[in-house]
Amino acid sequence: MSSSKKRFVPIAAVPSEAEQADGRATVAPPRKGRGTAWQIAHRFHSDEREGFDDGWGTLDQQASEEHLPPATQIIEEQARRVVNTNSSPDIFFELSLNPYRGCEHGCIYCFARPTHSYLNLSPGLDFETRIVAKVNAAERLRSTLSGKGYQPHPICIGAATDAYQPVERKLGITRAIIEVLSEHHHPFSVISKSSGIERDLDLIVPMAERQLVAVYLSITSLDARLSRIMEPRAAAPARRLETMEKLARAGVPVGISVSPLIPFINEPELERVLEAGANAGARTAFSIPVRLPWEVNPLFQQWLEQHFPDRAARVMARIREMRGGKDNDPNFGSRMKGEGLWAELMQQRMHKACARLGLNRQRFSLDLGQFRVPVARQADGAQAELF
Template sequence: MDDSPSPLPPAIKGRGAISAAPSARFDDKGRESDGDWLDLRDGIDGEGPPPRTEVTIEHPRTIITRNQSPDISFDRSINPYRGCEHGCIYCFARPTHAYQNLSPGLDFETKLFAKPDAAALLRKELARPGYRCAPLAMGTNTDPYQPIEQRWRIMRSIVEVLAEHDHPLGITTKSARIVRDIDLLGPMAEKGLVSVMMSVTTLDPTLARIMEPRASSPRQRIAAIAALSKVGIPTSISVAPIVPAITDHEIEAIVEAGAEAGARNAFSLAVRLPHEVAPLFREWLAVHYPDRAAKVMALIQGMRGGRDNEPDFHKRFRPNGAYAAALHARFKLACRKHGLNQVRFELRTDLFRVPTDQLSLF
């Protein structure tokens, strides 16, 4: 009997997950799909075409998602898309695809859902009697500026509605595509209505290509920080997630690059591996970093109470242990050195104007 381990599947160029595993928890069939412009390419390295991106149109009844988590600062968000083509292997949102009867692995980054009615739904919800204005968070689950936004422009339509009615907005992204919307975001910033956080996990383009294959390159993200800052948009840099023994040595360099580009604040968090993300991440380590896979997981578990993930409120964002303390101290020192986190962004809510169908008299 052969007890040798099964051979690992090969990495898929242009995608983050190695496989579709773990299997979906539900079953859903009969979707209509549409290819993305990134797939209009020849096969990779003579091995045939990569997994094709499919986009399913979704028509939800509402668009604002309410959040009641006690350890999250915002209470509402919008997700223009389900799934994310960036393919970041560590993405904590991957498990949500199981609710669509799809794999948190390759399906999460290749079988996407778009909500083209988002702007119309948003306008309707903002006009409801009793609506209380508070900052909307975007990019908290999947990235609103992922590659398919180039074609679908759903994020831009949402920003147009918010700008029209002076509604505050906070955006988190790892895409330089956000620069396209400076014409909307700049005037909003002048009114104190928008802030942006750019996620930069590494400055190494080779590592970025295998860890977050369809996100903007590190150079492009730093350039986007500079472009946003130049027109007065309050911009932060997110050094998150920090992956032990893979990206942890870059903390100071990333903070410095963000500060030089004009970022005013910075944020950091060690990697989290909830639910199906853990086995996907382990598989990715085995393929790309077999020499240090055990060390990476040991350091992660050392910060998470001996587990791959700490799910409890107030603990999941606060890794503990000596290694976590060292990461935090290094990050804090780097921020102090470069003058970051001296001022907190406060978005205005007093300018909000309720949408109305009535024509102005003037």
């Protein structure tokens, strides 16, 4: 992360000091509306905390006290740059833009959780309650597009954290970004599990008519109860399918992501989710087995023990089968699909279901030729020609 200026803006009460303890010794029970209550220490953390009895029964009081769900805190950031280049050969986009760091959706499996470590914040509870908002993202994007060496490639919005998470309703950063892209006819895609994208149909539909946008909605389960456990603040599965239908009816190319696939949790639903997506208008689909990098691993395993104690051991055993005997595989080529018999079986199921449902018969093709160079860049070029 660049060394940029930040300002803390509380939109409700900040979690107490007790709630911010690292929690390694005792993990708090689940909290309504949050993926985890564990303020797990990040991998760069050098301090340790432990409870201290001051003689007034403080420890007993903390153990029995009922806490309200911690509120969200916005951290405003003046980012130096917002468009990132992808160097991974197993990701389908070259450029990405994430208006936020951290995500209120609280998905326990989110591979982006460890990025909060670089902010000296916990990848656990902090990740979903302390949201970094790049308030100048639209301005920085316009500056990037104006760069003399800039060559247009489709920009993927929300690849790491959801661009339409709840704070977007208040801040509108994502909408401002799409306004810039629309103004300059720059192609982009969006990955989201929020119905908030419907707000921006007035911008997205005209761009879809010019082959400048594609939208991918992530639906991990059709079971509302399971979805609430996995993704506590994301839109309900039925609501996401409704959004998919609205986008498809409006002529917006829509795809479905059934990711991550977690063995024995949502993996049995793969074919049913794909069928629901196809019926709602999806034309393409993809899925990725669950990944457990860095702090996501202990957070995920603790979540399994809390919510699925009857199958936690089976889930982890199957994940290790797909990850070369380890909890996680960070290697290019295998990290997005796994390896071994079980991974191959899931890939076969995915391919056969897509073939039966008519998914992935034609990939979305976004038009790069319509890009309009920003006026500032045109002026610089004209000025240079004078000399």
